Amino acid sequence: MKKYEKIGLLLSGSLLAVSLFFVTPNNNIADVHAEADIVDHFSNVEELSARAELILEVDVNSTESIDFGDLVFTVSNNTVKKVYKGNEDMKSVSILETGGIGRLNVNGKRAEANLILNDNEEFKKKDKAIVYLEKYEGPIAKDCYVILGVYQGKFKLKNTNEIVPPNSSELSKEIDQLSDLDL
Amino acid sequence: MKKLLIVALLFVSTFGLALTDAQAYNLLGGKHKTKNLAYRINPLLETKYHSPFKTAMASWAAVTPISFASQVGTNRAQIIINGKDYGSTGWNAQNTNYRDLIVAGNYVDSIIDANYYYMSGMTNSTRQGVFAHELGHSLGLDHVTNTKQVMCTSRAGRAVITPGSDDIAGVKALYK
């Protein structure tokens, strides 16, 4: 390889690295990926429905991140738009998810980062979704619910009838319309 | 010229497909710089998890080029095991890989957390399987659906607690 080619390659390589660093979402906050061993796997919507304490259509109003242990968690406060299972008078619900923006132990120092669990990002303000929930029991937050199968019971609404199924779920293949959920 | 392009595309697609068929492991897209890894057990980790974690490390070391040694002095540990009661979050354990340049570069820290909420009631061999799975992520492996591999995630569940042939092939490909 000629000297100029080498320099060119080095330059373009470093340019790419620099741009990759800055083009990450959330205003330059780096994404950090975590892989969890999930307790329950659901292979169809009927299984989700049977296990869910609540099945709701929600609008995300606000989110709050909580640093706990080595990880970050997000509690979203949601308006209940429709109750498919559960108390029909329910007006709001808090949902706890693993992941979010917080101070993580990055390279031996605490730094701000966006933790993403199993390639499924936590709720953001203004998200709309159908969620299959069960009550959370534990020390991180009070009076909140978790999504069944960590992310498997979360179907983001794109338009009126289109949904975005969660990543890496056995359910994802068959579901892309609201009607696929058989609610 | 057009014909040549079609032939080339056909060749690439068939060859490419054959390749994906042959590799029965999936990669996360990163790895540690070295195959000789130092680990640290957080002193706060409940002692009942120590032995299944060590057995899980030994199960990888026995069949791959990877070695695990307890971190000494001020040397940096690449694998850190920790634990806490996180409550009913839906996961047994997790592994986070931190990279050298945060979004790029080799893994510098792999931090594993046991969730006591689910893992305290497990037998030691089930715990070993969970840790072997998380260690696979630490090394750079992603999930597969074959239940005979420790990297399996599926409704049917993992049938093994030690690395299978595809898991081994994956780690051998990453750490030559």
Ligand SMILES: [Zn+2]
């Ligand atoms: Zn996993």
